[in-house]
Amino acid sequence: MIARHSLVWLNANGWRRAAQTAAADSVDTVCVALTRWQQEDWPLVLRRREADTSDNELCVGLALPPDGNGDKARIPLRVQLAGIQRIEEPLTLEKALAHMPPGWSGPLHAFAGDCLHSGIVLRVYGSWAWQILTQQNYVTASSDIDLLFTPRSEPEFSRGMALLAQHAARLPLDGEVIFPDGQAVAWKECWQALHASSQPRVLVKTETIVQLTPLARLMSSLEPA
Incomplete structure (x- = not known):
């Protein structure tokens, strides 16, 4: 069942489109993280659906490792269904x-x-x-x-x-x-x-x-x- 916390792997087009949905005020951090995630073929995680999400989109995200203060940056993204390679349970x-x-x-x-x-x-x-x-x-x-x-x-x-x-x-x-x-x-x-x-x-x-x-x-x- 596709539900919150499911693991979502993207194809090449999915990564490209996901980067376009990232917050503009953190674009450098996002670009570095998404490039690494794509290179390593790491999954994203399904999160709660936002109100204006279209029927052909999923809301996903990733969390970066904690920094020196213990803070863990979270990057919310949206991906189109056509950009998904596979989905697995946690x-x-x-x-x-x-x-x-x-x-x-x-x-x-x-x-x-x-x-x-x-x-x-x-x-x-x-x-x-x-x-x-x-x-x-x-x-x-x-x-x-x-x-x-x-x-x-x-x-x-x-x-x-x-x-x-x-x-x-x-x-x-x-x-x-x-x-x-x-x-x-x-x-x-x-x-x-x-x-x-x-x-x-x-x-x-x-x-x-x-x-x-x-x-x-x-x-x-x-x-x-």
Whole structure:
């Protein structure tokens, strides 16, 4: 499924047209980055669709490695469908383990093992994913482990959320729960809402908008036990 965080590879014409959509106030930085990305055949990442995007366009972007202050420049772009070579889902946690930063080693292996045992598939995005895909230095001591959790049923949702909460005590786990209808919620916000005494609303991201939605409405999209 083509969704936010999907990896997008461009053909030669796609790179040329993408450069034309870059912000004019950062053209030098953009030109250098896009030239490198094209030469190395690195992917871009699908982002939320802007309001004036045409039907034959996708909104994508890339993040540069952090500078000396830890700031990470992000370059938003648009690409035409004809300029796309291929699209793939984000890396799975299982595949990402081969490129694990040393500081996460023991706890992350334990987490991944519990996920495998419970039938939970997680995907990786953010700094760790960029580091794996480009072999550049993105992960720092303050980096999070950004994960995508896409449950289809209530039991799967419960197992995955419990594992995230359990292992977050030893790992900087961050990321989103993506419900079957494509609506995404930060997993930590979702966990807090699950344990709230009221009927909470959570901040939801879709392919086009950000809005507050009752958690119960999102839960209704899951297959029952």
